[in-house]
Amino acid sequence: FGAPSQGENAYLKAKTNAGLPIPAYRGIVSTVFEGCQLSSMNPYIKDLWARVTRTPYYLPAYDMASGANPAAIVYECITNTDWGMGMWPNTSIDSTSFSAAADKLKQEDFGLNLMWNQESSVGSFIQIIMDHIDGVLTVDPTTNKYALTLIRDDYVIANLLELNEGNVLELTEFERSAWSETVNEVQVVYNNAARDQEDAVVIQDLASIEGQGSIISKTMHFPGISTPEKALVLAQRELNATSVPLSKVTLKANREAWSLQPGGVFKLAWPKLGIVQTVFRVVEITTGSLDRGTINIVAIEDVFSMPTTSYTESEPAGWVAPDKAPISAAYLKVFEASYWEGYRSLREADFLNLDPDWAFGKVAAVRGNGLQKNCTLHVSTDGGTTYDGAGAGSFVPTALVSGTVLPNETTIPYDNDLGVSTVSLGTFAIIETGSEFEYVEVVGIDSINLTLTVNRGILDTVPHTLVDGDRILFTDGRAITDKTERLVTEVVNYKLLSVAGGGSQDLGDVSPYPYTFNNRPQRPYPPANVLINNVSFPVTDDGAINLVWSERNRLTQTAGYVGWFDATISPEAGVTYSLNIRDADTDAILKAVTGLAATTYSYTLAQEITDWGIIHTNIRIEIWSVRSGLDSMQRYDYTYRRVFAPVTQYDMVTEVIGLPTNEFNLV
Numbered sequence: 045f046g047a048p049s050q051g052e053n054a055y056l057k058a059k060t061n062a063g064l065p066i067p068a069y070r071g072i073v074s075t076v077f078e079g080c081q082l083s084s085m086n087p088y089i090k091d092l093w094a095r096v097t098r099t100p101y102y103l104p105a106y107d108m109a110s111g112a113n114p115a116a117i118v119y120e121c122i123t124n125t126d127w128g129m130g131m132w133p134n135t136s137i138d139s140t141s142f143s144a145a146a147d148k149l150k151q152e153d154f155g156l157n158l159m160w161n162q163e164s165s166v167g168s169f170i171q172i173i174m175d176h177i178d179g180v181l182t183v184d185p186t187t188n189k190y191a192l193t194l195i196r197d198d199y200v201i202a203n204l205l206e207l208n209e210g211n212v213l214e215l216t217e218f219e220r221s222a223w224s225e226t227v228n229e230v231q232v233v234y235n236n237a238a239r240d241q242e243d244a245v246v247i248q249d250l251a252s253i254e255g256q257g258s259i260i261s262k263t264m265h266f267p268g269i270s271t272p273e274k275a276l277v278l279a280q281r282e283l284n285a286t287s288v289p290l291s292k293v294t295l296k297a298n299r300e301a302w303s304l305q306p307g308g309v310f311k312l313a314w315p316k317l318g319i320v321q322t323v324f325r326v327v328e329i330t331t332g333s334l335d336r337g338t339i340n341i342v343a344i345e346d347v348f349s350m351p352t353t354s355y356t357e358s359e360p361a362g363w364v365a366p367d368k369a370p371i372s373a374a375y376l377k378v379f380e381a382s383y384w385e386g387y388r389s390l391r392e393a394d395f396l397n398l399d400p401d402w403a404f405g406k407v408a409a410v411r412g413n414g415l416q417k418n419c420t421l422h423v424s425t426d427g428g429t430t431y432d433g434a435g436a437g438s439f440v441p442t443a444l445v446s447g448t449v450l451p452n453e454t455t456i457p458y459d460n461d462l463g464v465s466t467v468s469l470g471t472f473a474i475i476e477t478g479s480e481f482e483y484v485e486v487v488g489i490d491s492i493n494l495t496l497t498v499n500r501g502i503l504d505t506v507p508h509t510l511v512d513g514d515r516i517l518f519t520d521g522r523a524i525t526d527k528t529e530r531l532v533t534e535v536v537n538y539k540l541l542s543v544a545g546g547g548s549q550d551l552g553d554v555s556p557y558p559y560t561f562n563n564r565p566q567r568p569y570p571p572a573n574v575l576i577n578n579v580s581f582p583v584t585d586d587g588a589i590n591l592v593w594s595e596r597n598r599l600t601q602t603a604g605y606v607g608w609f610d611a612t613i614s615p616e617a618g619v620t621y622s623l624n625i626r627d628a629d630t631d632a633i634l635k636a637v638t639g640l641a642a643t644t645y646s647y648t649l650a651q652e653i654t655d656w657g658i659i660h661t662n663i664r665i666e667i668w669s670v671r672s673g674l675d676s677m678q679r680y681d682y683t684y685r686r687v688f689a690p691v692t693q694y695d696m697v698t699e700v701i702g703l704p705t706n707e708f709n710l711v
Contacts, residue, residue, distance in 0.1 A: 105146040111155025115146035138191040156268035180307030193307040197348035217294040227286040228252035229261040232279040237270035272436035290345040368545035373409035380564040403561040405526040411439035437524040445514040451507035471520035501608030568669040569596035570676035628662035
């Protein structure tokens with residue numbers, strides 16, 4: 045650490061200067077690596093960094109695994125004589141309130157990890173701590189010492205000071221905010237310690253979104269939070285406080301309110317306004333003077349009291365509180381991120397540093413019921429023995445396909461929607477159909493007729509025939525990403541835990557979802573806009589098999605979405621095409637072709653007769669891309685029927701000029 049008495053490092057001396065004297069590097073924090081390996085599967089040494097921990101130890105509950113106890117940080121800010129406020133602890137700190145706050149924060153595992161660079165004042169830094177922990181630092185009028193109060197549901201309403209017409213001199217203002225002033229989405233930005241970068245979690249109040257018809261979002265920065273789990277707790281806290289309209293009161297009270305402080309609570313009874321019992325939390329207070337005992341108070345309705353607040357007397361409604369216990373997701377899809385998703389989610393420098401066989405896992409989940417708020421992702425790489433947190437996020441909007449939708453149709457009827465009104469145009473969705481899936485771009489939503497207008501078969505997928513009940517998942521920007529880089533064939537187990545008002549699911553209550561990565565990002569995009577005899581997805585045909593298709597390029601298709609029916613694009617270097625022409629009745633391969641550089645292929649009736657002696661009625665066409673030994677993830681796979689006009693005679697001397705409807709043998 046560069047102490048004044050630090051001597052030469054023997055290992056460094058032996059390796060760098062043949063035993064001659066070297067600097068002792070006093071006053072410099074340095075690290076010497078002795079015989080270790082600093083890179084793996086890369087021909088260069090990556091940037092080195094060190095994780096340094098300094099924990100304030102001034103309170104008994106300072107020791108926390110998740111970081112420094114915030115109460116101990118504030119304690120040091122007030123008492124430190126070098127860079128803090130320099131106050132003497134015995135005369136400036138209310139040790140009882142600080143110890144109680146430290147114990148509560150340790151119980152909540154509310155450790156913070158952040159650095160003060162002295163560019164702002166100590167007071168500003170303390171306020172950042174208060175914003176994190178939802179606390180208030182005040183000077184207690186009874187002791188003239190700093191007291192730390194946490195905004196928590198830790199009071200008994202019956203024991204609170206009551207302000208009413210007997211001790212309130214004047215109620216100058218009472219107002220309730222409108223629903224339009226509330227927030228229904230909160231994004232919390234935090235510093236992800238596992239990835240050493242800024243990250244974010246988002247939670248929503250879907251009922252409020254549906255009621256207001258739009259998303260009203262609020263972004264909050266909590267740089268001292270280092271895990272997605274704790275960021276999710278803060279996001280839920282902020283959403284609870286901002287998603288309901290709270291009332292605000294300004295009043296003048298007599299000296300009975302002398303003990304109130306900012307952050308403190310009282311109950312208000314005011315029959316003229318129909319208020320029977322409402323708990324308010326003090327925001328501002330001025331205590332007056334000796335000759336003028338009026339106490340001015342500005343307070344806001346306490347969010348913790350909302351279930352017990354009564355504004356008018358009414359008959360019992362017979363309502364039973366819902367079960368807020370967390371339940372498993374109603375639907376879960378685990379999948380490998382496409383090349384496009386990986387490229388768009390990383391900084392260019394980070395993307396270029398990925399292993400050639402990189403992969404990222406993604407999870408899209410549908411909420412089990414309306415009481416489920418959000419979810420956390422956990423991953424195991426040792427067969428399910430241990431699980432680590434891998435991220436947090438919200439559930440995805442969803443709907444079901446209504447009826448049958450052919451692969452060349454761009455309007456998709458839907459029903460059973462959950463949150464479709466929150467979906468933005470220009471985003472993508474995943475449609476699950478059987479064992480396959482298709483990415484589509486959402487270009488229109490008709491919420492009256494319940495239809496989606498989409499761009500079919502985008503990215504590395506092809507259009508499929510969709511059937512009634514197929515699941516639509518609006519995952520763009522909403523699916524949870526496991527941000528740890530995986531490699532091909534790596535097997536992981538994922539668990540998704542739902543979070544509701546009653547807490548989070550336990551790991552032991554959720555079944556694992558095993559997943560094996562399969563080089564999806566490295567595979568070429570499949571051919572698109574395949575035409576059979578110049579027709580897209582024909583139902584019937586009556587001739588030879590003439591195929592033509594458009595090309596795609598995963599490396600250049602990173603700006604927007606290219607649909608299945610869009611024009612051809614210069615292909616990725618090294619891409620060839622393979623195809624199978626099959627008898628759809630027996631699945632026998634009639635013709636197999638590999639290594640095609642061209643985007644056309646023909647199989648004439650004469651060739652078919654030469655190869656098989658018959659003309660087949662039901663034909664299945666398969667076409668896919670190949671690059672560096674990797675097939676495209678999906679392939680064009682379509683079946684149609686050939687129907688020939690019947691004839692009464694024909695000439696077989698030189699060529700076939702007509703065939704009956706049924707298959708036949710040449711004799």
